[in-house]
Structure formats: C-alpha cells, structure tokens
Amino acid sequence: MNRINNNIQDFFTKWGRAQRQFPSSHEVLKSEILEKLSRESCKVTRVHSRMPWFSVAFAGLAVLMFFITPGQVGRITRVINPAAPMPFAEDAKSGQVSKESAGFPIAPPYYPYEPNIPIADTREFLKTDYQATVYTRNVGELAQRIQTIIRDFGGRVDSASSSSRWGSVSFVVPADWFDEFRDDIKSLVRARFFIEEISTENLLSQEKSIEQQQEQTQETLTELKTDRGQLILTHRSSATSIQSRLDAIRSELAVLQAEVTNNETRLAQIAVRKQELFIEKNAFETRLAAENAEYAKKLNLFDLQIRGVEKNLVYLDDQEEELLDTVATVRGTISLNWISVWSIVHLYFPLCWLSLILIVVAVAVYVVRRRRFRFLI
Amino acid sequence: MSSGEEQLLAQKAQGGDREALGALWEALTPKLFGYLINVTRDPVLAEDLLQTTWMRAIDALPRFQPRGIRISAWLFAIARNECRQYWRKSGWEILFDPIKHDLADNGREELEDKILADQILFNLSEDDREILRLRYIADLPLNDIARVLNLNFVTVRVRVHRALTRARAVLDSQNYESHK
Numbered sequence: 289m290n291r292i293n294n295n296i297q298d299f300f301t302k303w304g305r306a307q308r309q310f311p312s313s314h315e316v317l318k319s320e321i322l323e324k325l326s327r328e329s330c331k332v333t334r335v336h337s338r339m340p341w342f343s344v345a346f347a348g349l350a351v352l353m354f355f356i357t358p359g360q361v362g363r364i365t366r367v368i369n370p371a372a373p374m375p376f377a378e379d380a381k382s383g384q385v386s387k388e389s390a391g392f393p394i395a396p397p398y399y400p401y402e403p404n405i406p407i408a409d410t411r412e413f414l415k416t417d418y419q420a421t422v423y424t425r426n427v428g429e430l431a432q433r434i435q436t437i438i439r440d441f442g443g444r445v446d447s448a449s450s451s452s453r454w455g456s457v458s459f460v461v462p463a464d465w466f467d468e469f470r471d472d473i474k475s476l477v478r479a480r481f482f483i484e485e486i487s488t489e490n491l492l493s494q495e496k497s498i499e500q501q502q503e504q505t506q507e508t509l510t511e512l513k514t515d516r517g518q519l520i521l522t523h524r525s526s527a528t529s530i531q532s533r534l535d536a537i538r539s540e541l542a543v544l545q546a547e548v549t550n551n552e553t554r555l556a557q558i559a560v561r562k563q564e565l566f567i568e569k570n571a572f573e574t575r576l577a578a579e580n581a582e583y584a585k586k587l588n589l590f591d592l593q594i595r596g597v598e599k600n601l602v603y604l605d606d607q608e609e610e611l612l613d614t615v616a617t618v619r620g621t622i623s624l625n626w627i628s629v630w631s632i633v634h635l636y637f638p639l640c641w642l643s644l645i646l647i648v649v650a651v652a653v654y655v656v657r658r659r660r661f662r663f664l665i
Numbered sequence: 666m667s668s669g670e671e672q673l674l675a676q677k678a679q680g681g682d683r684e685a686l687g688a689l690w691e692a693l694t695p696k697l698f699g700y701l702i703n704v705t706r707d708p709v710l711a712e713d714l715l716q717t718t719w720m721r722a723i724d725a726l727p728r729f730q731p732r733g734i735r736i737s738a739w740l741f742a743i744a745r746n747e748c749r750q751y752w753r754k755s756g757w758e759i760l761f762d763p764i765k766h767d768l769a770d771n772g773r774e775e776l777e778d779k780i781l782a783d784q785i786l787f788n789l790s791e792d793d794r795e796i797l798r799l800r801y802i803a804d805l806p807l808n809d810i811a812r813v814l815n816l817n818f819v820t821v822r823v824r825v826h827r828a829l830t831r832a833r834a835v836l837d838s839q840n841y842e843s844h845k
Contacts, residue, residue, distance in 0.1 A: 296833050303782040304801025307703055308695035311712045318690050321719045322683050325726075 340657055346650035350643040405496050413491040413611065416463060418470075418620030420484040422477055423627040423635075430476060431455040434622055437472050441465040455624035466618045473622065480635045481627065494611055502604045509597045516590040523583040530576040537569045666692045668735055675736040679726055690719070693737050697744060699802045704748055704795075714751065718744045738809035741799065745813065781836075788835040793828035800825055 311317060424430045431450035434457050438445055443461030450456075461469050474482060544558050544565070627635075637645070666674075671692075677685030697718065701711035721743050729739060786794050799810045811821040 296829055296836065299778065300782070300797060300801040300829070300832070303778055304699075304798075304804065306779060307699035307802045309699055309702075310695055311698050311708070311715060313712060314694070317712070317716055317719070318687065318694075320716070321690060321723060322686060324720060324723045325678065325681065325683060325686050 340654050342657070343650045343654035346646050346653060350646035350650065353643040353646060405492055409492065409496070411492055411495070413495050413615045415489045415491050415614050416466065416618040417487045417489075418466075418484070418618055419486075420473060420482065420620070420622045421625060422473075422483075422622060423481040423625050423631070424477055425627060427452060427455045427624045427626050431457060431624055433476060434473065434624075435459075437469065441469045441472075443469070450624065453626040456621060457624075458619075458621045460617050460619050463616050463618050469618075491611055491615060495608070498604055498608045498611065502601065502608075505597055505601050505604060509594060509601065512590055512594045512597060516587065516594065519583065519586050519590065523579065523587075526579050527576060527583075530572050530579065534569060534572045534576065537565050537572065541565050541569070671735050671737060675726075675729065679729065686723075689736065693740055696737070696803050697740060700741065700798050701744060701748070703798055703802060710751075714744065714747050717747050721747065734812060735805075735809055737803070738805055738813050741803050741805065741809075742813045781839075784839065785832050785835045789828065789831055792824070793831060796821070796824050796828050797832070 422430065428450050431448060435445050435448055438457070438459045438461060441461050442465065443459050446458040446460060448455075448457045470484070474484075476482075541562060544562050547554075547558060549555060549558075633642070671689070674685040674689050678689060694715070698711060698715050701714050701718075702708055705711045705714065718740060722740055725743075729736070786797070789797075796810065796814070799805050799813060800807075805813065807821050807825065808818050810816075810825075811818045814821065816824075
C-alpha cells in the first residue's frame with residue numbers, strides 16, 4: 289500500500305499499462321481491417337470539400353447586410369383633398385424632406401402684411417398640425433379604428449383611404465381633446481411602429497394683423513361717416529342760401545308784376561328790372577340744381593364707400609373667427625403603412641447589429657466545424 | 666511510438682499500405698481495446714466497438730488530415746463517439762462495476778493493483794474516470810486529450826490533477842478503513 293501511496297501517478301501508469309491488451313480475436317480482426325483497407329484503397333474516394341460553406345454563407349450575408357442601404361421602412365402616403373389643406377408632399381428626387389413637404393399642412397398666410405408685434409404682447413394663438421406614420425400588418429382594420437377614434441373625440445374625418453399596403457386618414461379634432469386623442473392613437477401599435485410629428489405655430493401675427501386692419505377700417509368708416517355728415521351740412525347751408533335768394537327774387541318779381549302804372553318810363557324800368565331778375569333767378573335755379581346734383585353724387589359715393597368698408601369689417605370679423613376656430617382645432621394626417629417581417633426585424637435590430645450577429649455566427653460555426661472535423665470527419 | 670512515426674505510418678496507410686496499417690494496429694489496438702474494455706466492462710462488446718472503430722477509421726482515413734493531430738487521438742475520438750452512439754441506441758449507460766475484473770493477468774501483485782484501481786475508479790466521477798483512462802490507458806498527451814474531449818489544454822491539465830487528487834483521497838480513506 290505504501291508503494292502506491294508514494295506515487296499515485298506511477299500507480300496509474302502501471303495500471304494503465306496493465307490494462308492494455310489485444311482482443312482474443314486479434315488476428316481475425318486485424319486481417320479484416322487490412323482487407324477492408326485493400327478494398328477501400330481500390331475505390332476512388334472523393335475527398336469532401338473542406339470549404340466551410342455555412343461560415344461562408346453567414347459571412348456573405350453579413351457583408352450584404354452591411355452594404356444594404358437602410359431605406360425607409362414604409363412609404364409616406366400622399367393625400368390630396370381639396371377641402372382640406374394640402375397635407376404634405378415628399379420630395380421624391382432628393383429624398384430630402386423640407387419644412388413645407390415634411391407632412392405638415394402649412395396654413396397659407398392669412399395676410400401678407402406682417403405687423404411688428406410688440407414683445408409685451410404675450411398672447412398665444414397656437415395652431416397645431418399633427419402628422420403620424422403607423423406601421424402595421426393590418427392596414428384596413430387600423431384605418432377603421434382610427435376613424436372611429438376621431439369621431440369618438442368629436443372630430444371630423446376629412447379624407448380616408450386604405451388599401452392592403454397603405455392608407456391615410458386626414459382629420460380635424462378639437463384642440464381640447466388632442467392629448468387624449470394622441471394617447472388613443474399611440475395605444476394602437478407598439479412605440480417602435482409609430483412615428484409622430486407635431487408642429488405648433490403661434491398665429492399672433494395673423495391675429496395682430498386682423499386687429500390692426502379692423503382698427504384701420506373702423507377709423508376709415510368713422511371718417512367717411514363724418515365726411516358724409518359734413519357734406520350734408522354744407523349742402524343744406526348752400527341750398528338754403530340759394531333758396532332764400534330765389535325767394536327774394538320771386539317776391540320782387542311778384543311786386544313788379546303787381547304794380548299798375550301808365551308811366552312809360554316806369555314801365556320801361558319795370559321791364560328792365562324784371563328781365564334782370566329773370567336772368568338772376570335762372571342763374572340761381574341752375575346753381576341750386578347743380579348743388580343738388582353734386583350733393584347727391586357725393587352722398588352716393590360716401591354711402592358706397594361706407595358700405596364697402598362695413599363689408600370689409602364683416603369680412604375681417606369672419607377672418608378672426610376662422611383663426612380662432614383654427615386655434616381651437618387640430619388638423620392632421622395619419623399615414624398607415626404595411627410592414628413586412630423583414631422590416632420588423634430591421635426595427636428591432638438595425639443592419640449593423642445584424643451584420644455583427646451574422647459574423648459572430650459565422651465564426652462560431654467555423655470554429656465548431658473545425659473542431660469536429662479534426663476528429664470525427 | 667513517437668508522433669512522427671505515427672504520422673508517417675498514417676500517411677502510408679492513407680496510400681493503401683497494408684504493412685503501415687498493420688503496424689498502427691499493433692501499436693494502437695492494445696491501448697484502444699484496454700480503453701474500451703475499461704469503459705464497457707464487457708470484453709465482447711469492447712471487441713465489437715473496437716472493430717467498429719477501426720472500420721470507421723478505415724472509411725474516413727482518406728479524409729484524415731493530420732495537421733498536428735496524432736492518429737491515436739483521432740482513433741480515441743472515434744471510439745468515444747462509437748461508445749456514445751451505442752449507449753444512445755441501447756438506451757442505457759454502462760455503470761462502472763468494480764466486481765467485473767479482467768482476470769487475464771498473470772501476477773498476483775498486478776491483480777491486487779487492478780482491483781485497487783477499480784475500487785478507486787468506482788469512487789470517482791465518470792469525468793474523472795474518463796480523463797484517467799485517456800491519460801494512462803490510452804497514454805495520450807494532455808493536448809491530445811484536450812482535443813479528444815473538446816476542452817482547453819489548461820482545463821485538461823487541471824482536471825487530470827484534480828482526478829489524481831481525488832483518487833489519492835479515496836485511497837487514503839481506504840487505507841484508514843483497512844487500518845481500523
């Protein structure tokens with residue numbers, strides 16, 4: 289026992305050596321093996337390709353993934369609705385999306401005149417435009433659900449279209465319900481399948497412009513009314529003066545006509561005077577007629593101007609109301625795009641990651657294969 | 666047989682040289698059979714597995730590329746694989762039975778050592794037994810054992826060391842029992 293304890297390695301070496309032995313049918317087995325070798329050596333053996341095909345395939349795929357340009361997962365749909373504002377347009381040539389074509393319905397300027405807004409004016413008239421792109425496997429059903437949600441929030445669907453691959457819904461919803469509406473829309477799909485863009489614009493400049501024009505129009509109206517009143521007063525004064533002069537002439541003519549005399553000189557004087565009065569009377573009557581005509585013309589012009597200004601004032605009020613309605617609502621478009629399984633994989637694993645994973649798999653396959661091949665062929 | 670000799674004989678055997686294969690058989694069969702008989706504890710089964718191993722080796726011989734691997738390591742890898750396949754097909758695993766000894770030994774001392782070694786192995790895990798078989802029956806160097814077991818060289822070295830340590834512990838406990 290001590291002999292064993294001294295060196296256990298020696299003990300096992302000796303034991304291992306003792307274990308080695310030939311089988312009882314040693315010669316028979318040997319001859320069989322040698323016979324088999326003779327048979328095998330006569331065969332034309334086809335050496336299997338050592339090419340690690342799996343590794344090559346994975347590596348190739350990885351390279352392919354790396355160089356594939358990651359394009360847009362889906363297309364943004366274009367909606368054309370004459371009733372609704374032009375929603376958006378995609379720059380197909382450059383692929384760049386400008387502010388005007390980024391999918392936001394840019395409201396046309398209410399007035400070209402841009403007033404200087406004082407800094408102290410902190411009023412906000414926020415116009416909100418909403419644009420969302422949803423990627424889904426079931427476009428039709430989702431489009432229906434979105435329309436239902438819009439109507440549930442007291443909104444209005446301006447246009448809706450859907451096919452198996454894409455769809456879009458243009459809508460208007462009350463601004464007060466906008467946040468709840470957004471939450472509901474977001475809950476339809478997972479966050480990765482949803483892109484939304486909200487743009488707000490303060491319409492204070494438009495409001496200020498309307499206010500200033502209202503003020504100017506009001507001033508013009510007041511001025512016109514004052515001028516009209518002045519015209520009436522002036523006309524009355526002139527007409528009264530002419531009329532009194534005419535009355536005096538008529539009185540004098542009546543006196544002269546009533547006078548009875550046989551004096552030739554006097555008769556001649558009366559005739560001359562009457563002639564003079566008739567001339568004067570005609571002149572005043574012509575003047576009065578001209579005065580009346582001028583007055584009527586001017587008065588008509590004033591009335592016309594006043595009506596025009598009043599109409600403008602009503603138009604400005606309508607504009608202001610429209611602006612306030614715009615502020616109170618949110619316009620938007622939701623684009624629906626069908627998404628393929630491959631695109632879903634892209635969403636979760638960007639291409640560089642895919643390449644990396646494939647490279648790792650390729651290396652692992654190669655290493656495993658190499659180790660297996662060495663021993664078991 | 667040195668590594669160079671093995672390689673030379675393997676190359677000749679690949680070329681269909683019967684003598685070279687005969688030399689390999691003579692050199693490797695005792696180790697291989699000793700290993701198989703220790704694993705299976707059944708001489709008949711061990712003979713079958715030995716034959717299958719060699720047949721498979723002959724089939725695959727044209728595709729064998731040494732590249733620093735000894736043909737003996739390759740043969741033991743095939744043998745291990747054959748054992749596993751046999752167990753998988755038969756649905757049971759051979760348990761190590763220390764009662765089953767090969768009584769073909771001549772000397773009494775050798776028989777005592779054999780019985781003692783079997784008792785020690787019985788108290789070790791299958792992993793330890795396997796590594797000791799490959800090390801001492803197959804007489805494989807550590808790097809070849811690493812390749813056969815598909816392990817790292819350092820891991821094999823550590824495992825051999827631990828197996829020997831555990832074997833010594835078993836031996837010590839048996840000494841203690843016998844003194845009592």
